[in-house]
Amino acid sequence: MRIPDVPDGPRVDLDAAAYLDEAPSAGDRPRLILGHPDADRSIRTAFPLATIDFPGGEYCRISHPLGVGASSDPELSQLPTSGLLFDLETLGFHGRPLFLIGILYPAVPPPASGPDAWRVVQLLARDYAEEEAILEAFADVAAEQTPWVSFNGKTFDLPFLRERARFHHLPLPEPREHLDLLHAARRVYKGVLPNCRLQTLESALFARYRYRDLPGDEIPAAYHDYVRTGEEEDMVRILRHNRDDLVTLARLHVHLGSA
Amino acid sequence: MPRYHETYPLLELLENIARESGQMVHVQSQEERDPVYLDPERPLPESLARPLRELGIERLYRHQAQAIDSIRSGKNTVVVTGTASGKSLCYNLPVLESIGEDPRARALYLFPTKALSQDQLKVLRRFLPEGRDLMPAGRAGRGGRTGRDGRGAGGSRGAGGRDAAVRGGAVPGLSFPGAEHIDFRAGTYDGDTPPELRTRLRDEANILLTNPDMLHAGVLPNHGRWAEFFSRLSYVVIDEIHVYRGIFGSHVSNVMRRLRRICRHHGADPIWICASATIANPGGLAEDLIGDEVNVVNEDGSPRGRKHFVFWNPPNYGPTGMERRSSNLEAKDLFVRLIKEGYQTIAFVKARLLAEVLLRYCQDDLRNAGGGLSSRIRAYRAGYLPEERRKIESALFDGDLLGVISTNALELGIDVGSLDAAIMVGYPGTIASTWQQAGRAGRRQSESVAILVGHNAPIDQYLMQNPDYFFQNNPESAVLDAGNPHILLNHLRCATHEIPVPVTEEEGYGDYAPAILDLLQDREFVRQVKGKWFNTENDYPAATFSLRNSGENEYTIVDTTESNKVIGTIDEPSAFTQVHPQAVYMHDAETYLVDDLDLSERVAYLHKADIDYYTQAISDIYLAASEPDLGRVWRDTSVSFGECSIHEKVTMFKKIKFGSRDSLGWGNIELPDIRLHTTALWFVPSAETLRKVLDQGRVPVDGLVGIANVLCEVIALHVMCDAHDLGTVVEMKNTGGPTVFVYDKYPGGLGYGRRAFHQLEPVLEAALRLIEGCPCLEGCPSCVGSPLPPSYGTDPDVFTKGRIPDKEAALVLLHAMFGHDDYVPRIPLEGIRAKRAELIAARRKDTKDDEVWDLEDGESSEGEGGDGKGGGSAKGGKVGHRGPSPRARGKAGASGGAGTAARTAARPAREPEDAPNRPPVRPLPEDLRAKLLGQIARLVESQPGPRRRRSFPTERVGG
Structure with missing residues (x-):
């Protein structure tokens, strides 16, 4: 089954989603602070366009091109033409549902090769009952892509996906190849950086910082609130957090040479 | 060690000892019974018949064959037969047979304790050939299957012939290498299992032995990881189901319902097999427990040797003839004598301290006798480390140990072999448990004896005088209530977490389940979405409560x-x-x-x-009631329901010299109270009613104690709990008059008192009928002299000074409370009690009525006095309630294209909506609703950190 197309959200310059901060000292990369209101706005614009119904389930799909800035970005411009980067947002460590699967993959047919071909697609369960539909949608997209790229996905994301798929009695494709960038990053930066968390790498390697980011441990509560109240505000922050993670994952993918 | 059975038979020995003082007041002899054999309709496969032969079992007893037939035909089955009748074969054989047929089949065994799981694991080991491990390390270590990789391939490899052979049923003469035994893996999965073994057990074990607590908190919440296990689960075995009664049973029955849903979710429909000790209603209990029909197998075909049940009353002594020799010393002499004669003996005592003291006395006596006997007896009780307990069990089994002095820790079915003699020091409290303990004695080939040594307490003495009471009455029924709203509330949280619950299934959980779910939704624990209930808590609900009412610490x-x-x-x-x-x-x-x-x-x-001395702690128990939540006057009795706390304060200890038992002095103990905050029903008879008792020369409080004891039993029946789940206190500090309190022995209460409040008239009527209808004269275990001590917890070490209930005073009170004609006592008070009554009557002349009672209230609440009143500070009620957040209506679609506004993803603020197929919700009674809200508020409070923590850092930038 193919995911029906939904209109893309407006093209947003990736780094237009960021403030340009003053460089701390000459020669440094300028500090980019993620979380510009424009970013939220673009997400929010894409949001209402994205409801789709299709046989087997209803869920929400938010789709963006990777961004105008991508072709001139030192890392993103070198993204290969194939692969599937993914990142989950869940309601706990295990035994809990997941509600958002962020994926970054080259759209087909490609409008162009190179970074412009990539798009961020976020599969969102707007309530607990839509989990099955986003898992199905993910299985559909992911089956065709290789390699799968994740951050700590071998330990967390993939087993989690498997468990949830089993819960819903859904088949889940296994990756032909799976690159877990946490392991790659540890090999290079262990002992160099204070830790190898994604946001540590993000600021140390790519000089990007997050403004009003929603910390991971608050995400479940924010999602429950969203389900209860339907307030977009909560959801937009989760979506942005997830998208920022994906973009950093993409940069890291190139940076670590695994691409 | 020489044994003298032949020369000095047991009964003769006892008769000889009792010749002088006449302690042997009753002997009930059970004649020998020959085994009744039966073959199952279809013979057992050779792979099972052979290990059985090696264990010396050529044929099965009738109940074993019947159980196997029943289970093979796919029926849920409960086996109820005596101790040591070979119950575990009833489930092991069909389970192993199914594993022989399908090496991927799984079975779940549940035992109430870890020790029993260990014990049964040993039993299973006997079905594997010598040297074969139950959980061989490494996947290659196994011929038939290579773990995970072997899945799906089933038994297609190597031993193809074996599988064919086993499927063909009995295969006499065939001896494929694989057909000699059934290849299976098994292990215990509980708090003691190391993490790496846990994963292997989950993935590989055919038979998983665990307990309900572990299933509840460790397995069911993670059933996703156990998908393979549950999808192949073909048997659930629940042993010792008589333990699952009252609060514990109500919890476990809910765990079983959760287990059943999870099996269904993973496509399995296991057969349930239960085993029970003798109780009045094994079939009913099993059906309540598993929530399905059960076939009862109870025709015990096992053989029995001659067995005598002896009632042993310590001799009178002293000038008044009212005192009796200590039953402990009497038991010691019996124990020592039996050991000297070479009889393997177990003595059951009711306190851990007593087990140790008695052991010491017995060892001293045996040391003097020489022959190394003193080193062949041990104590056995809770608190010994597991390894030590295993050692004692197997030494007893092997005969290395001649005697054990145990608490009821050995009452459950751990296999220690059958002994020659069991001595019960004091009535164990219920008929069922007395038979359980007595069942420890019972040789197949020779005589055995069970001896009940009476304490100098009303119940024991009643039994000594009326042995028929014991032998003619059925063991007690075991009752549980899966639908108890307070218990249900917690399990609904778990169930919605494990698998969302469709609204159409709600009612399967009981009448109040839908209303409870609504309540949980109000408080943001669950949410109904598209006709299903989802749990929205951050923590594992199963981790927030325990199945047992005993403290965790x-x-x-x-x-x-x-x-x-x-x-x-x-x-x-x-x-x-x-x-x-x-x-x-x-x-x-x-x-x-x-x-x-x-x-x-x-x-x-x-x-x-x-x-050279031991110490005994002395504690005070007192009760502090809050302002009642509900109150009314029933006839002229004032009745209340509300919160209360039971405080147990250990205040001092006595030093007692070994041997002489002289008191060597006292010491103070500075420790905090042990508190139980719960709910209670209480009532105060009117002054007029009390006066009627006094006019008869009786003591009202003695009558109330009798009524309180009866109420435990009667209320337990009315509200479907076990009498041990209720406690009673009779005192007067809280209300100013003599008051009966009946409280739930569970933190926060479980609504028993509340339901009794609403049903007071039928409850008291039943109590009156029970006391009036009882043929005894002065009270007996069936009526006012219930053996349940009014103490917190079920710890046998906690003794409270018992007041002797007065049956006649109880009747005077009840008659007056109901407004019946005055009851005139048939028998006068005697001895000390009469003196006491006279004293009170004399006092009464000089004092105001109100003060009269103080004289009689000296027992349970002297220490801290009544200033604990109002101690229920948690009664504030409002704590931690969270209303739904204010819903600023989302500006959905405002910034989107106008044309697509209708398809907005961010839907407007949603009122919780009921699915159209949801059955009508039966409303909760207002007072129950209030109590459940209180329970939820306590949950919110006890969870670490607020449930909704949101941060909006304004300036925090970067890492």
Whole structure:
């Protein structure tokens, strides 16, 4: 089954989603602070366009091109033409549902090769009952892509996906190849950086910082609130957090040479 | 060791001992019974028949064959037969047979304790050939299957012939290498299982042995990881189901319902097999427990040797003839004598301390007798480390140990073999448990004896005088209530977490389930979405409550004599009475002096010391009631329901010299109270009613104690709990008049008192009928003299000074309360009780009526007095309630294209909506609703951190 197309959200310059901060000292990369209101706005614009119904389930799909800035970005411009980067947002460590699967993959047919071909697609369960539909949608997209790229996905994301798929009695494709960038990053930066968390790498390697980011441990509560109240505000922050993670994952993918 | 059975038969021996003082007041003899054999309709496969032959079993008993037929035909089955009748074969054989047919089949065994799981694992090992491991390390270590990789391939490899052979049923003469035994893996999965073994057990074990607590908190919430296990689960075995009654049973029955849903979710529909000791209603209990129909197999075909049940009353002595020799010393003499004669004997005592003291006395006596006998007896009780307990069990089984002095810890079905004699020191409290303990004695080939030694207490003495009461009455029924709203509330949280619950299934959980779910939704624990209930808590609901009403806190006992060494464990209430500073702690007849009890680390430090005394702690129990939530006047009795706390304060200890039992002095104990905050029903008879009792020369409080004891039993029946789940206190500090309190022995209460409040008239009517209808004269265990002590918890070490209930006064009270014609006592008060009544009557002349009662209230609440009143500070009620957040209506679609506004993803603020197919919700009674809200509020409070923490850092930038 193919995911029906939904209109893309407006093209947003990736780094237009960021403030340009003053460089701390000459020669440094300028500090980019993620979380510009424009970013939220673009997400929010894409949001209402994205409801789709299709046989087997209803869920929400938010789709963006990777961004105008991508072709001139030192890392993103070198993204290969194939692969599937993914990142989950869940309601706990295990035994809990997941509600958002962020994926970054080259759209087909490609409008162009190179970074412009990539798009961020976020599969969102707007309530607990839509989990099955986003898992199905993910299985559909992911089956065709290789390699799968994740951050700590071998330990967390993939087993989690498997468990949830089993819960819903859904088949889940296994990756032909799976690159877990946490392991790659540890090999290079262990002992160099204070830790190898994604946001540590993000600021140390790519000089990007997050403004009003929603910390991971608050995400479940924010999602429950969203389900209860339907307030977009909560959801937009989760979506942005997830998208920022994906973009950093993409940069890291190139940076670590695994691409 | 020589045995003298032939020359000095047991009964003759006992008769000889009793010749002078006539202690042997009753003998009930059970004649020998021959085995009744039966073959199953279809023979067992050779792979099972052969190991059975090696165990010396050529044929099966009738009940075993019937159970196997029943299980093979796919029926849920409960087996109810005597101790040591071979119950475990009833489930092991069909389970192993199914594993022989499908090596991927799984079975789940549930036992109430870890020790029983261990014991049954040993039994299973006998079905594997010598040297074969139950959980061989490494996947290659196994011929038939190579673990995970072998899945799906089933038994297609290597031993193809084996599988064919086994499927063909009986295969006499065939001897494929694989057909000699059934290849299976098994292991115990509980708190003691190391993590790496846990994963392997989950993935590989055919038979998983665990307990309901572990299933509840460790397995069901993670059923996703157990998908393979559950999808292949073909049998659930629940042993010792008679333990699952009352509160514990109500919890476990809910766990079983959750288990059943999870099996269904993973596509399995297992057969349920239960085993029970003798109770009045095994079939009913099993059906309540598993929530399905059950076939009862109860025709015990096992053989029995001749067995005598002896009632042994210690002799009278002293000038008044009212005193009796200590039953403990009497039991000691019996025990020592039996051991000397070479009879393997177990003595059951009701307190851990007593087990140790008695052991010491017996060892002293046996040491004098020589022959090394003193080293062949041990004590056995809770608090010994598991390894030590296993050692004692197997030494008993092998016959290395001749005698054991045990608490009821050995009452459950751990296999220690059958012994020659069982001595019960004091009536164990219920008919069922007396038979259980007596069942420890029972040789197949020779005679055995069970001896009940009576305490000098009303119930015991009643039994000594009326042995027929015991032999003619059925064992007690076991009752549970899966639908108890307070218990259900917690399990609905778990169920919605495990698998969303469709609204159409709600009612399967009981009448109030839909309303409880609504309540949980109001408080943001669950949410109904598209016709299903989802759990929205952050933490695992199963981790927030326990299935048992006993406290969780466990203390470690550390011996510092040489280096720090853990010698045992002890629960908190017992720690306060047994390992307080300066206590003498006894372990395997060694004496230790306690140096320190560290409450924050939960450790008791002690060192070996040769001490010639032991210590006994004395505690006060008092009750502090809050302002009642509900109150009314029924006829002229004032009745209330509300919150209360039961405080148990350990105040001092006595030093008692070994041997002479002289008191050597006292010491104070400074420890915090042990508190149970719960709910209670209480009532105060009117002054007029009380006066009628006094006019008859009786003591009202003695009558109320009798009524309170009856109420435990009667209310338990009305509200479907076990009598042990209720406690009673009779006192007058809280209301100013003599008051009966009946409280739930469970933190927060479970609504028993509330339901009794609403049903007071039928409850008291039943109590009156019961007391009136009882043929006894002065009270008996069936009526006012219930053996249940009015103490918190079920710890046998906690004794409270018992007041002797007065049946006649109880009848005067009840008649007056109902406005019936005055009841005139048939028998006068005698002896001391008459004196006491006279004294009160005399006092009454000089004092105001109100003060009369004080004289009689000296027992349970002297210490702290009544100033604990109002101690229920948690009654504030409003704590932690969270209303739904204010819903600023989302500006959905405002910034989107106008044309697509209708398809907005961010839907507007949603009122919880009921699915159209949801059945109508039966509303909760207002007072129950209030109590459930209180329970939820306490949950919110006890969870670490607020449930909704949101941060909006404004300036925090970067990492």
